[in-house]
Amino acid sequence: MEKEKNSDQKSRRNFVERGLKFGLLTAASGALLAKVFGKSGNTESAETVELMSTDGTLMQVPASAVSHAHESKSAYNPREGFSNRKFVMVVDLAKCRNARKCQSSCNKNHYITGENAWIKIYKMQESEKSAPYWQPTLCQHCDEPACVKVCPVDATFKRRDGIVLIDNNRCIGCRFCMAACPYSVRVFNWSDSWQGDAVEQAAYTPDYAGVPSQKGTVDKCDFCPHMIDKGELPHCVSACPNDVFSFGDMYEDTVTNGSGQSFKLSKLLKDRAGYRLMENLGTQPSVYYLPPSDRVVDFEEGMKNYTEFQSVDKPQEP
Amino acid sequence: MNTAYEKMINDLAPKKFGWKGNAWVAFLVVVILAGMYSYVQQLKSGLVITGMRDYALWGIYISNFVFFVAVSLVGSLITAILRLSGVHWSTPLTRIAEIIAVAAIIMAGITIIIDMGRPDRLLNLFLHGRLQSPILWDVIVITTYLVISLLLLYYPLLPDFSILKRHADHQGWLSKWYDRLSLNWSGNEKQVRIHAISLQALSIMIIPVAFAIHTVTAWLFETTYRPGWDSTNFGPYFIAGAFVAGSGAVVVVMFVLRKLYSLEDYITDDHFDKMGKVLVLLCLLYLYFNINEYLIPTYKSTKEEAMHLQSLFKGEYAVLFWTVIIGGLILPVIILLFRKGRKPLPLFLVALAVVLGAWWKRYLIVIPTLSHPFLPIEGVPQSWHHYAPTLMEWSITAATLASALLIITLLVRFLPIVPIYETAEERGLTETSQPTCS
Numbered sequence: 001m002e003k004e005k006n007s008d009q010k011s012r013r014n015f016v017e018r019g020l021k022f023g024l025l026t027a028a029s030g031a032l033l034a035k036v037f038g039k040s041g042n043t044e045s046a047e048t049v050e051l052m053s054t055d056g057t058l059m060q061v062p063a064s065a066v067s068h069a070h071e072s073k074s075a076y077n078p079r080e081g082f083s084n085r086k087f088v089m090v091v092d093l094a095k096c097r098n099a100r101k102c103q104s105s106c107n108k109n110h111y112i113t114g115e116n117a118w119i120k121i122y123k124m125q126e127s128e129k130s131a132p133y134w135q136p137t138l139c140q141h142c143d144e145p146a147c148v149k150v151c152p153v154d155a156t157f158k159r160r161d162g163i164v165l166i167d168n169n170r171c172i173g174c175r176f177c178m179a180a181c182p183y184s185v186r187v188f189n190w191s192d193s194w195q196g197d198a199v200e201q202a203a204y205t206p207d208y209a210g211v212p213s214q215k216g217t218v219d220k221c222d223f224c225p226h227m228i229d230k231g232e233l234p235h236c237v238s239a240c241p242n243d244v245f246s247f248g249d250m251y252e253d254t255v256t257n258g259s260g261q262s263f264k265l266s267k268l269l270k271d272r273a274g275y276r277l278m279e280n281l282g283t284q285p286s287v288y289y290l291p292p293s294d295r296v297v298d299f300e301e302g303m304k305n306y307t308e309f310q311s312v313d314k315p316q317e318p
Numbered sequence: 319m320n321t322a323y324e325k326m327i328n329d330l331a332p333k334k335f336g337w338k339g340n341a342w343v344a345f346l347v348v349v350i351l352a353g354m355y356s357y358v359q360q361l362k363s364g365l366v367i368t369g370m371r372d373y374a375l376w377g378i379y380i381s382n383f384v385f386f387v388a389v390s391l392v393g394s395l396i397t398a399i400l401r402l403s404g405v406h407w408s409t410p411l412t413r414i415a416e417i418i419a420v421a422a423i424i425m426a427g428i429t430i431i432i433d434m435g436r437p438d439r440l441l442n443l444f445l446h447g448r449l450q451s452p453i454l455w456d457v458i459v460i461t462t463y464l465v466i467s468l469l470l471l472y473y474p475l476l477p478d479f480s481i482l483k484r485h486a487d488h489q490g491w492l493s494k495w496y497d498r499l500s501l502n503w504s505g506n507e508k509q510v511r512i513h514a515i516s517l518q519a520l521s522i523m524i525i526p527v528a529f530a531i532h533t534v535t536a537w538l539f540e541t542t543y544r545p546g547w548d549s550t551n552f553g554p555y556f557i558a559g560a561f562v563a564g565s566g567a568v569v570v571v572m573f574v575l576r577k578l579y580s581l582e583d584y585i586t587d588d589h590f591d592k593m594g595k596v597l598v599l600l601c602l603l604y605l606y607f608n609i610n611e612y613l614i615p616t617y618k619s620t621k622e623e624a625m626h627l628q629s630l631f632k633g634e635y636a637v638l639f640w641t642v643i644i645g646g647l648i649l650p651v652i653i654l655l656f657r658k659g660r661k662p663l664p665l666f667l668v669a670l671a672v673v674l675g676a677w678w679k680r681y682l683i684v685i686p687t688l689s690h691p692f693l694p695i696e697g698v699p700q701s702w703h704h705y706a707p708t709l710m711e712w713s714i715t716a717a718t719l720a721s722a723l724l725i726i727t728l729l730v731r732f733l734p735i736v737p738i739y740e741t742a743e744e745r746g747l748t749e750t751s752q753p754t755c756s
């Protein structure tokens with residue numbers, strides 16, 4: 001029953017060193033920002049890397065002209081997170097047609113066995129006269145997180161890279177954080193459920209929520225640090241067939257969607273009038289929403305996937 | 319031989335239980351054992367045995383916890399506030415109030431542990447405690463309150479123990495315990511002085527701590543954004559409600575004990591009358607805070623608040639809500655305004671209604687709010703939309719209530735229910751001198 005597992009920090013360090021090829025770069029034309037998830041690392045001049053200039057245009061630059069700053073050699077600590085990064089997500093409501101692929105991918109990759117998914121697609125309607133729309137909602141990774149403020153034992157914590165995580169080895173299961181979170185994204189492990197041999201044996205790290213899950217503690221969306229670490233996008237982002245999600249780094253002012261397209265964050269938010277959920281509460285979310293205006297999808301189409309009382313497809317009992 | 323004095327000791331000394339007492343203890347033990355069985359199931363399978371789920375994330379464990387904290391406040395009211403304000407009529411009730419306070423605060427602590435998903439990690443609160451969290455404040459003030467309450471129960475008992483030591487001579491072991499617990503009290507001038515000063519100091523100390531425990535308990539809710547909890551009124555509202563619940567509990571216990579032990583000479587009809595007045599005053603105060611708590615949000619009716627209030631006023635919780643408000647607050651006020659209503663029996667019945675109402679009031683504070691989060695409840699099984707406590711949850715909760723009653727019962731068995739020494743002082747009775755009044 002007890003599944004205390006130590007986080008294996010050593011092997012993770014290698015991951016970080018391999019994966020964290022990013023930073024402010026110097027190129028002949030001036031200061032350029034590396035594309036967050038671009039491949040790099042080779043010094044042969046024939047290779048190019050895609051970079052984004054400060055005004056948001058993408059360009060190809062010889063890899064040899066690029067030098068990497070901020071390559072942290074210090075041990076990666078899941079409590080502190082990546083240095084010099086600030087992760088953000090943009091959710092384009094105009095594109096969401098309730099395909100629910102984000103949800104099933106998240107459920108699958110986090111081995112969610114409970115009844116409540118960590119990402120939900122709400123059927124929203126501001127008022128009777130306005131048009132309804134679909135709103136994927138996950139942990140907002142708030143910069144003033146209500147959940148962190150109230151946690152009595154520092155089990156839920158905010159990292160320097162903006163990610164809010166839970167240390168399931170420390171959580172005492174008081175559920176105060178669930179009461180405090182205005183976005184209802186936190187999920188409790190009411191019982192012990194079987195997640196499969198591999199997961200049950202896995203070494204626990206707060207970096208990979210739910211692997212394995214622990215009875216009597218809280219879980220929620222972790223912004224997939226285990227994917228970021230590999231230089232990949234969070235599961236929901238890459239699973240979405242409609243490119244609803246973009247994920248990236250605020251310091252680099254860049255977000256990338258599931259198809260690999262990059263956008264300049266500040267421009268995107270300005271042009272599309274991006275907003276955050278319940279801004280008035282002062283929680284300062286890291287997830288931005290683009291309003292469902294000029295919609296490219298039909299709301300009704302999503303209704304066929306709408307399951308009011310279900311968000312996790314339970315694996316069939318063998 | 320000083321007969322009045324002897325008679326008083328005889329009247330007030332703790333007595334062995336008869337069959338009624340034993341049956342009562344047996345009943346409580348059975349309830350507690352049933353609850354323990356359920357709790358073992360909870361430890362094995364997790365909180366899944368309760369009716370709580372991700373939306374109704376707190377249930378009757380928490381509302382019961384708030385109830386216990388509330389009841390425990392009466393110790394500070396009767397022993398400290400009344401003592402300091404120079405009110406003497408309440409002296410015979412101080413012991414009862416303090417016993418109730420100690421029982422309630424102990425059970426409050428245990429109840430909160432029962433609610434934890436990982437009680438095995440209780441120590442994390444001390445190893446990794448973070449002062450930003452209201453839960454830590456609660457841990458600190460509740461333990462402080464427990465310690466001061468125990469001392470406030472114990473100090474006035476010192477002279478009583480020394481009296482009982484002599485009185486209980488025929489029951490060897492008991493007398494020995496009284497002797498030990500009396501800490502060599504001889505009643506000399508120095509002891510009396512230190513005793514008086516300590517009691518005074520404790521009485522002063524307990525008041526801010528008492529206010530703190532219940533204010534912090536209110537803050538557990540108030541510090542969240544949720545409609546129904548997001549109120550600046552919660553602190554005083556909780557404290558007023560706590561005094562109501564606690565005074566009600568004192569009236570109930572004093573009525574029962576007076577009847578069982580024939581204490582009519584010590585707990586008189588006048589005491590009931592006065593407690594009735596205290597209760598009605600507190601109920602009016604509580605009513606005032608209730609009006610603030612419900613009327614103003616109703617007047618504004620923001621979308622979220624309106625939804626919450628609707629469910630209380632005419633929705634799902636309406637029957638419970640109005641029963642509690644009318645039966646547990648308004649009717650008691652009306653009845654207690656009349657002298658006849660403050661006679662022992664009617665007052666007892668009213669107090670019983672007040673205590674029951676107080677328990678359910680906590681339910682209404684904790685649960686309905688959770689079913690109205692900001693985002694719609696979606697993607698969870700239909701049964702998660704509404705909270706209904708399970709049988710196991712009820713049995714665990716019943717066991718905590720039974721435990722509180724058991725603590726009270728056992729303390730009543732071994733401690734004088736009415737302080738002997740203080741009563742003797744007030745009546746001018748001493749071991750050697752002649753009574754100055756009878």
Ligand code: SF4
Pocket residue numbers: 138139140141142145146147148164180181182183184185186220283
């Ligand atoms: S959305 Fe909720 S759980 Fe996530 S960081 Fe904000 S308050 Fe915490």
Ligand code: SF4
Pocket residue numbers: 150151152153154155156166170171172173174175176177178217218
């Ligand atoms: S349930 Fe766990 S993570 Fe949430 S506040 Fe309590 S200890 Fe912290």
